[in-house]
Amino acid sequence: MNLRLIFVLIIALLPLFGNAGATPPTDKETPKLTAQQYIEAWKDEAIYQMVVHKIPASITLSQGLLESGNGNSRLAIEGNNHFGIKCHNDWSGAKIFEDDETKGECFRKYDDASESFEDHSLFLQKKRYEPLFTLDIKDYKDWAKGLKECGYATNPKYPQLLINLIEQYQLAQYDKLGLEHIKEKTTPNRSHGKAPNHNPSNNKEDGKTINLSNNRTIKISDNKIKFIIAKAGDTPEKIAADLDIAAWQIKLYNDFQKNDTIKEGQKIYIQPKRSKAKDETHTVSKGETMWSISQNHGIKLKKLYKKNMMAFGSEPSPGQKLKLR
Numbered sequence: 607m608n609l610r611l612i613f614v615l616i617i618a619l620l621p622l623f624g625n626a627g628a629t630p631p632t633d634k635e636t637p638k639l640t641a642q643q644y645i646e647a648w649k650d651e652a653i654y655q656m657v658v659h660k661i662p663a664s665i666t667l668s669q670g671l672l673e674s675g676n677g678n679s680r681l682a683i684e685g686n687n688h689f690g691i692k693c694h695n696d697w698s699g700a701k702i703f704e705d706d707e708t709k710g711e712c713f714r715k716y717d718d719a720s721e722s723f724e725d726h727s728l729f730l731q732k733k734r735y736e737p738l739f740t741l742d743i744k745d746y747k748d749w750a751k752g753l754k755e756c757g758y759a760t761n762p763k764y765p766q767l768l769i770n771l772i773e774q775y776q777l778a779q780y781d782k783l784g785l786e787h788i789k790e791k792t793t794p795n796r797s798h799g800k801a802p803n804h805n806p807s808n809n810k811e812d813g814k815t816i817n818l819s820n821n822r823t824i825k826i827s828d829n830k831i832k833f834i835i836a837k838a839g840d841t842p843e844k845i846a847a848d849l850d851i852a853a854w855q856i857k858l859y860n861d862f863q864k865n866d867t868i869k870e871g872q873k874i875y876i877q878p879k880r881s882k883a884k885d886e887t888h889t890v891s892k893g894e895t896m897w898s899i900s901q902n903h904g905i906k907l908k909k910l911y912k913k914n915m916m917a918f919g920s921e922p923s924p925g926q927k928l929k930l931r
Contacts, residue, residue: 641775644676648688649780651723654796656784658878659727660739663784664746664777665753666723668768671775677719680704686716689726696850720796728832728877732850744781746772791881791909822848824876828884829904836872849876861900861907872901879906882913883930890922903930 639647645667652663652670673690674682681687685702693701693712700715716722730738735756741748750765750772761767772778787794824832834845842856845868856862859875868874883903890899896916900907911918913929922928 639677641671641676641771644671644674645775645777647677648719648723650794651720651796653780653784653787654794655723655727656743656781657787657793659731660743661727661730662743662746662749663780664772665749665768666726667775667777667780668746668750668771669726669753670723671771672767681713682719684715685713686719686722687713688719688722689729691722691725691729728851731852731855733852736852744785746778746781793881827873827875827904829880831875831879831904832877833873833875836868836870836874838870840868840870840874842868845874845876851876861897875901875904879904881906881909885930888928888930890924890926890928892924894924895921899928905930 648667648670649663652666655661655666656663670677670688673679674688677683677688681690681702681704685700687702691714693714697714700717702713702715703710704713705711714722714725716725729735735753735758737756738749738752741752747765747769750768753759753768754762754765758764783794822834824834826832834849836845842853842862846853846856856874856876859878861879879900883905885903888899888903896910897907899905899922900910908918910928910930911920913931914922916922
């Protein structure tokens, strides 16, 4: 066999031996979520947000789909951030950095994606988005346009992108489910949807605190409601200014009457109280009022009166057992 033939044979056989010592890949790429899988995972959370915060479920879902790429973006996978909310000055939680309008911008990072949905709802309660809550909750088109008008997005096509998603995937059906809960005055369960490529979390909220840069600490009650502890000299207007929400929200969420004043050390809710408490009953102690019991247990004042068949404005007697559920 001549040298030329040997050389040709070696070249021909190289592919058979070139990777002999290599380890074949074993990890398969995590499959990307489809829009339908994302909707199935997070529809219950969107309905919950609609009932509690009065934001159409279709809007929440369409924004989540669009902003997170069906939950497949790096922010969604590694940061549980489904809405692309940036850190801003009042954020002291975990952070994740991503190129956006500029390189390496700071975005909020959450322990669980459901926190991203809750934060999105609270974010839309900032003063700049107040006009949204004058719109018909059933009119997703007006809400989509309103988001653009309030400055949520710079893309001129943003409203139509949301509308297209809502109509393509029939997301308005979840608005109807939310409206049923609102009509019946019931709060839906939260699914805390876990998509295949989401980070696991135990989702424990009790005792969790968020420290803001303005010396306010947001806590979470046993009834899963965010609140702060009032400081000396606090008013609804002062608290609202510190938290960048509207004063009427502070008054409404805490069942304040016209001439009520805030005392240092009081629990002040920054989102709506529930229709029922975590505990079954409460035995009234001396000095307690229906309002103070409502605040302590995170139950709406009118609901507390109704559950106990008491006239609004009347007060309980020490030792009386009140129903909370």
